[in-house]
Amino acid sequence: MKIKIENRALKSEELKHLERITGEVPARCYQCGNCSAGCPLSYMMDYPPSQMIRLLQLGRIEEAKRAESVWLCVSCMQCYARCPKDVSAGTLFEGLRHLALREGKDYRKIKELDMPFLKGAPQQALVCGFRKFVS
């Protein structure tokens, strides 16, 4: 893949908005990879946490919003606990989920979910899922 880096993308309004709602500054990250090393779901993600932050640093927020990683995150916050630069990848993921949800995509109503699914899913997954999908 080849991308063109533009000044405009680095300073986009949407990125600024994400920084504002999460209180996190992706530029602080120096890409040591500790978040990706500790993340229990890193191996399943299309972009592990450190690469997600890299996407934000490069101004590629659209790609970040579309990434599977955002929805796989269980918000265990190990990334934040380990981060030497005090950047929270989990919080940025939460922010990205917000942005994606505000666009009205992937919206689910709990009532519309079928009973066998709700009964079969573990309680923890439901709590995480509700946080992600229904707000």
Add this chain to the structure above:
Amino acid sequence: MPRIGVFVCQCGNNIESTVDTRKVAEEMKDLPGVVFTCSYKFMCSSPGQEMLKEMIKKHDLDGVVVSACSPHMHEATFRKACEKAGLNPYRCEITNIREQCSWVHPDKTKKTGTLKSMDLTRMTIERLKRNRPLKTISMSVTRRALVIGGGIAGIQAALDMAEGGIEVILVEKEPSIGGNMARLSETFPTMDCSQCILTPKMVEAELNENIKLYTYSEVEKVDGYIGNFTVTIRKKARYVKEELCTGCGECWEKCPYKAESEFEMELKERKVIYTPFPQSVPNIPVIDAPDCVMIQKGKCGVCAKVCGPKAIDFEQKDEFIEEKIGAIVVATGYELMPNERFGEYGYGKIKDVISGLQFERLASSSGPTGGRIVRPSDGKEPETVVFIQCVGSRDEKKGVAYCSKVCCMYTAKHTMLYKHKVHHGQAYVFYMDIRSGGKRYEEFVRRAIEHDGAMYLRGRVSRVYEKDGKVIVQGADTLSGTQVEIEADMVVLATAMVPRGSAVELAQRLGIGYDKYGFYNEYHPKLRPVETVNAGIYLAGTCIGPMDIPDSVSMGSAAASKVLSLFAKEKLAREPIVAHVDTPVCNACWDCLTACPYKAIEKEGIRDREGNIVRWHAKVNEGVCQGCGVCVAACRSKCIDLAGYRDEEVFAAINAF
């Protein structure tokens, strides 16, 4: 009969584990001339040394063999102890039974180690029987120092030595002292203006009574040895009489011809009669002879007409000055590798691709643009600047294998300077690793990224080309694993630091070592970092290898303190391990003269009563001789011997094996 004592050290378990030291001591007892032997836990400890002294007195020993570690470790210790007990220190010899015996023979039955130790010790005893007491050589010292190179390291060394009361001669190739540091805009990590901190030191060097400045001069020849050098300095023709010139500047105001300014890195033109920069020390111009129409064609002469004190002299010739000095500090500094070598970056073809030092001039408030950062092509403010690091550095194929050490830091500084001057601008940096080791350095780089918004991309740039007035940079970001392209307005290359082009020639003139790049070799890279193998010649600054301003300054001071401690003694004392010529046997073939790497051998004539030279023979200059023994091997008539290692002694040792 000699009276020799043999002391075998156990070195805790270092030797004892594979050598039966008691047996070695026991065996040596029976050798003729040996009157005392013993084995001891730690010979180098103070009780061990005390025992050594006591036994010398008790048994009236006239020679001592210590079988212990390498002579590099404790030869000096034991010789000093012997001296205190009234023995000539050179009658104490060391046998190495640790590094070259116990450590390399892991035979736990101790058989191999013990036998070898016995052999080695016996050899030393036989050698000792034949060696003679030696006396340290003492030499006079000329208490004046020469500093080659007037950059920050050289200035610092000169100032420190002058402060110590020594007369210093400071030789600088360029018309003004200041070196590369004078070109810099601001310095990391404190961002203080380079000229503001440098020029006071330059002025101090000019005004100090103990410092004699030779600018626009070069060292032509070096003769002699530590404490007694004679140097010839070529004072290039300035075409301006220094004693008359007041530095009023009328000449360079009126000079009608221009040439590219070396100081401004070709970003600006200067007059043909010029001082490199306004704060030049001394503030005396030079005429650039190849560009001067008066000197070349005999027409013009405007400068001479306007000069009030009549200081212009078109007939001036190079002058040669001889100075006697006792020590030399070499601080010749660095230059940048030619950027044209890297065609893919387009330097030289694309106007808006510049070098790091050119960017320094652009950002400097005294620079060609007065501190405005603009594109060289159209003079517009660049909105996107790409900085490329490791241009030539860490590039074994086209550049140099080493890291230039300061580029990471100055690039971070460049991004900051740029952001502070062009607020809406965006800086990009292509890097491989960020090397910011140093006090407050890492914090500085993070500030450039987090506070001043520099975008760091991990990867090299493969190509830079021009398109529609933009400079397109094609590189990679290995952190996200993508190829990236940036439309830039300007590209700055952080080029590798290399030694001065004339560095190797000077090293050969001085007889000091240099590596394959031309950086000078230290005596020991860790423990003697400012000394060279040639005694009395010291190093400072970037002529040793890439380093930043704090390192250069501390090395300048370190070299100065070495010179001061050298000059603190009344007479210089040195090891008497030097070659001697048996003059009646010498047949003057001069093989030794060509073989000697230190130029220590001279021709000496024997005169008859009328004063005519009737015979020649070789003579060793004890001050210069390093005792390497090459001449001994080269001598056909076997008339040269090395004190402490005479043929007789060495053969006796071999025969004892």
